[in-house]
Amino acid sequence: MHSLGSRSTVTLAVVVTFCVCLLGQQRSTTNRPPRDNFIGVWKLNLEKSAVVPQYQTITIESRGSRYKISCKFAHDLGDDPGQSYWTITNMRGVPSNLMQPDGTHAPLNEKWRVTRESASTFVVESIRFGNVSRFTVSPDGQTLTRQEMRKDSRVLFFDRVR
Helix, strand or coil: CHHHHHHHHHHHHHHHHHHHHHHHHCCCCCCCCCCCCCCEEEEECCCCCCCCCCEEEEEEEEECCEEEEEEEEECCCCCCCCEEEEEEECCEEEEEEEECCCCCCCEEEEEEEEEECCCCEEEEEECCCCCEEEEEECCCCCEEEEEECCCCCCEEEEEECC
C-alpha cells in the first residue's frame, strides 16, 4: 500500500511538471495590432536634415484598418505655393494612388507601395520613380526619420508636432 501512494505521488508530480512546461510554452493568441507609433503630425527639422525642401509636414492618421498619409512641402517659401498630396493605404504592400487635395481628389500619376515593418517602421516605394524610403520613429516617439534607400541617400528628420 505504501508503494501505491508513492506511485500516485510520482505520477501526480510528473503530470504537474508536464502541464507547467506545456503552459509555459504557449503564446498569447490575442490579435491586437501593435501600437502605431508613427500616427501623428510631423514637421521637418531643417537643422538636422540634409538637402531639404524649405518646409515639409507629414500627417499620418488611422482610418480603421487603413492609414491616410498626407504630405505638404515647399522648396522656396517665397513664391512657391508648395505641393500637397495624400494616399490611403493598408500598409501591406498594396499599391495606392497619390491624390491631390484640391477638392477634386484627382489621382496623380504616381502610386506608393507602403509596407509596415513594425509599430515604429514602414517603407514607402514610389512605383513611378522607383525611390524607396524607410520611415522610423525614435524610441522616445518624438522623431520620425526618413532614410532614402539608395547609394547617395539622404536622411530627413521630422519632429512630432502632435
